[in-house]
Amino acid sequence: MTARKHSALPKAQVLIEALPWLTRHNGRVVVIKFGGNAMVDEELKAAFAQDVVFLRQAGLKPVVVHGGGPQINAALDRHGLVSEFKAGLRVTTPEAMDVVRMVLAGQVQRELVGLLNQHGPLAVGLTGEDAHTITAVKHFPTIDGELVDIGRVGEITGIDTGAIEALLADGRIPVISSIARAADDGHVYNVNADTAAAALAAALGAETLMVLTDVEGLYEDWPHSDDVISRLTATELEKLLPDLSSGMVPKMRGCLYAVRNGVHTARVIDGRVQHSILLEIFTDEGIGTMVVPDDPQATTAEHVPEQAGGAR
Numbered sequence: 001m002t003a004r005k006h007s008a009l010p011k012a013q014v015l016i017e018a019l020p021w022l023t024r025h026n027g028r029v030v031v032i033k034f035g036g037n038a039m040v041d042e043e044l045k046a047a048f049a050q051d052v053v054f055l056r057q058a059g060l061k062p063v064v065v066h067g068g069g070p071q072i073n074a075a076l077d078r079h080g081l082v083s084e085f086k087a088g089l090r091v092t093t094p095e096a097m098d099v100v101r102m103v104l105a106g107q108v109q110r111e112l113v114g115l116l117n118q119h120g121p122l123a124v125g126l127t128g129e130d131a132h133t134i135t136a137v138k139h140f141p142t143i144d145g146e147l148v149d150i151g152r153v154g155e156i157t158g159i160d161t162g163a164i165e166a167l168l169a170d171g172r173i174p175v176i177s178s179i180a181r182a183a184d185d186g187h188v189y190n191v192n193a194d195t196a197a198a199a200l201a202a203a204l205g206a207e208t209l210m211v212l213t214d215v216e217g218l219y220e221d222w223p224h225s226d227d228v229i230s231r232l233t234a235t236e237l238e239k240l241l242p243d244l245s246s247g248m249v250p251k252m253r254g255c256l257y258a259v260r261n262g263v264h265t266a267r268v269i270d271g272r273v274q275h276s277i278l279l280e281i282f283t284d285e286g287i288g289t290m291v292v293p294d295d296p297q298a299t300t301a302e303h304v305p306e307q308a309g310g311a312r
C-alpha cells in the first residue's frame with residue numbers, strides 16, 4: 001500500500017528541513033542588526049518583526065540592534081543641520097547628538113518595539129546608556145595619518161551584558177539603540193550600529209551575528225559588479241578590508257571582530273527582501289555573505305551550518 005500524501009506535505013517538509021538548525025540554535029543568542037537603509041517600507045518592517053518573533057518562539061534568544069542613518073539624516077535636515085561623515089562615521093556636534101538620540105531611542109527603537117509587541121509582551125527597548133550596557137570614550141579616527149576630532153562619536157571600551165541577559169532570561173527580546181555612555185566625561189556618544197552589534201554579539205557569546213542592509217551581501221568588486229561573495233574566512237576578510245568603502249567598512253570590521261571573538265558565524269544579508277532572516281536560515285544556499293572563523297575547530301561540528309549555507 002502506498003503512503004497517502006496530504007496536500008500540505010511540502011509545508012511540513014519545510015519545517016522539518018529547519019529542524020537541525022533549530023535544534024542547534026535552541027537557547028542560543030542571535031544578534032540581529034537592522035540597518036536604517038533596510039527599513040524601507042512598512043511591510044518589510046512588519047515581516048522583520050515576524051521573523052524575530054518566530055525565532056523567539058522557536059526557542060532562540062534574538063537580540064535586536066538597530067541603526068537609523070537615513071532617519072537621522074532626515075531629522076537633522078528638518079532641524080537645519082547638515083549631515084557630514086568622516087571615515088564612515090557621522091560628525092556629531094552636541095546639537096546633532098541630541099537629534100541622534102531622539103531619532104534612535106525615541107523614534108526608530110520605539111517603532112520596532114511596537115511592531116514586535118504586536119505579537120505579545122516581548123520587546124523591551126534600551127540604549128547602551130541603560131544599566132551601563134555600552135561604555136565608550138571619545139573616538140578620534142585616523143584620516144591621512146592624522147587623528148581627527150569628529151565630535152560626540154564613541155569608541156566602545158566596555159559592554160555590560162547584565163540587563164540584556166536578565167531580559168533574555170525573562171523571555172523578552174531586547175531592542176538596543178547604539179548610544180553609549182562615557183565613564184569619564186558625563187557625555188553620551190554616538191556609536192555606529194554595526195560596531196555596537198558586533199561588540200554585543202561577542203560579549204553575549206552569540207551563535208550568530210546577522211546584519212541586515214540594503215545590498216545582497218558583500219560584493220566582490222563593488223561598484224563594478226554585483227557578484228556576491230557567499231562565504232569567506234576571517235583571514236580572507238581581513239585581506240579585503242583595506243579595499244572596502246564607507247558603509248561596508250564598519251559592517252565587515254564588525255563581522256571580523258565577532259568571529260574572532262567567539263561568534264560562530266557573521267552574515268550580511270539583504271534586508272530589503274521580505275523575511276530575509278528566515279530565508280537565510282532555512283534555505284540551503286543562504287542569501288547573503290557568511291563570515292566564518294579561520295579555525296574550523298572554532299566552528300565545532302555542532303555549529304557547522306549545514307542547513308544555512310550547506311553548500312558554502
Ligand SMILES: Nc1ncnc2c1ncn2[C@@H]1O[C@H](COP(=O)(O)OP(=O)(O)O)[C@@H](O)[C@H]1O
Nearest residue numbers: 035036037213214215217218219222245247248
Ligand atoms: N563591497 C561592497 N559590497 C556591498 N556594498 C558596498 C560595498 N562597498 C560599499 N558598499 C556600500 O555599503 C552600503 C551599506 O552600508 P550602509 O549604507 O551603512 O547601510 P546600513 O544602513 O544598512 O548600515 C551599500 O548600500 C553600498 O552602497
Ligand SMILES: CC(=O)N[C@@H](CCC(=O)OP(=O)(O)O)C(=O)O
Nearest residue numbers: 036067068069089090191192193
Ligand atoms: C557614529 C555614527 O556614524 N553613528 C550612526 C548611528 C546609526 C547607524 O549606524 O545607522 P545605520 O546602521 O542605519 O547606518 C549615525 O549617526 O548614522
